[in-house]
Amino acid sequence: MAIGGFKMLEALLCILLGIGGLKLLHLHRDLVDVATRVVVELRLDPEGHFVNILLDKIALIGPHRLRQISLGIFAYAGLHTLEGVGLLLRRTWAEYVTLILTASFLPWETFEILHRFTWIKVGLFVVNLLVLAFLLYYVRSRSHARRNYRAGEKLT
Known part of the structure; x- marks a missing residue:
């Protein structure tokens, strides 16, 4: 249930990001102006090495690429919604x-x-x-429990 709730929260955040x-x-x-304003609002050093690398990468994103990124984010949100529900x-x-x-x-x-x-x-x-090992253990134990329940159900 906790993972499902977390996946739904991730889906919501992805939808908001895509929008x-x-x-x-x-x-x-x-995009560079918007990112620069965010950097200033977060009180980061606008002349810092990391910020400059980030702004250089953002400058390469054109309208077509931004549309592709947004659609990819919506698809990712769809996966999280499916998984969460x-x-x-x-x-x-x-x-x-x-x-x-996960794998x-x-x-x-x-x-x-x-x-x-x-x-x-x-x-x-x-x-x-x-996390993957825990999920494998959990899914296998639930699968065995379901099989045992069904086997007991058939006997009665």
């Missing part, structure tokens, strides 16, 4: 969807660790492995 991207597109706003309704298929989605990020994380090694990436990878 924000499309609104920027519709208003013909300059299924988990909240205690559907077995949702447990498998959660397993598949699907591991190859990307492995690539990132091999590409640019940091202990933070390794730590996140280990946490995701532990």
